Amino acid sequence: MSVFTTADGTRIFYKDWGQGQPIVFSHGWPLTADAWDGQMDFFGRQGFRVIAHDRRSHGRSDQTWDGNDMDSYADDLAALIDMLDLRDAVLVGHSTGGGEVARYVGRHGTARVAKVVLVGAVPPLMLKTKENPGCSSFRDG
Template sequence: MTQLTTPDGTTLSYQDWGQGRPVILTATAMLDSRMWEFQASFLAEQGLRCITYDRRGSGRSDKPWDGYDYDTLADDLACLLDHLDVRDAVLVGYALGGGEAVRYLHRHGTDRVAKLALVASTTPFMQLAPDNPQGLPPALLEEVTAAIRRDRAGWLAGFTIPFFGGPEASPEELGISRDLADWLLRTSLDMSPRAATELYRTLFQTDQRAEVAALDLPVLIIHGTADIGAPYDLCARPTAALLPKATFLTYQDAAHALFATRADQLSQDLLSFARDEPTG
């Protein structure tokens, strides 16, 4: 992988494959650019420039103690796009990466980005609040962060089936091989424990309803109905309601890991969106 250094001295690792319209793929909170095993190669083979990177705290990038808030993550993304001088790009925000992408557009505008895809995104607001009664209680965040601190490997192992198969799935219903599932989740252990807990805090506590509503570019929303990482009714529906002109694709009975369990479908939908063709 190639590297760049942000203004605060953090080294980020990235890959830049292919030629054509740039597509920037951001990762979930716990994974890094390796999660794009299928989409990155496919999009580059189809005549697009596919850019993936490991955000700070994960994968092959530096793991500083701080900087896991959306402002810093968005500025890191801006540093990458400026470094590569991309134009007319399609920005794909996956899970926490959705919030990261929305904050990037809020802080840095659309000079470099022409379209946004929100896939299994945690937007617009996950935490319970008086004006967000369907949100998740703060105690749940504390349970998750405590489990990560206590036994991160064990917590990830216990999350395997719902992450890939959904809350009602059996071990035989992952939708992919157990080998692939285990490998993908093992890459999460390359993240620092500090990054793991603080990224969850960011995605859980940040209210982005106003930022989402202010988006002024074509948006594609893709979400699975069996997603427990970013629940469909808490995340996908409210995000779509704030963006009435967005294209909204529902993957029926799909869980959070669409990049693996619905790899071909997701690859094709992202390709069509990047080519300005009908999706779905």
């Protein structure tokens, strides 16, 4: 079983199959990395390296009381990407995983990212409002 440990001591389970350009899959709530097995099998057979993790408090990862928020999810994803030294990665997120991927880009940038795919995503608030004045949105809320 492949596991890495985050800065706060949380153990995160992940799958890492194949070789080639990496595709990193982030699952929705309350799923696990297993939700992506079909896509991972397909893209792995097409010559990609495919990676998926069980988000903290999901599946085989540690069940944590704290850190179940988008910032922690994004930081966990960054720790996985850094630990595996991924470059030119395609990040795919579904539902909560889409928010995780969007927050990753906002917090950690795109230096290791080639593309982002959001599938039925629940992204962080991306509208400029009184409560979110720093957002550069298409319109003022």
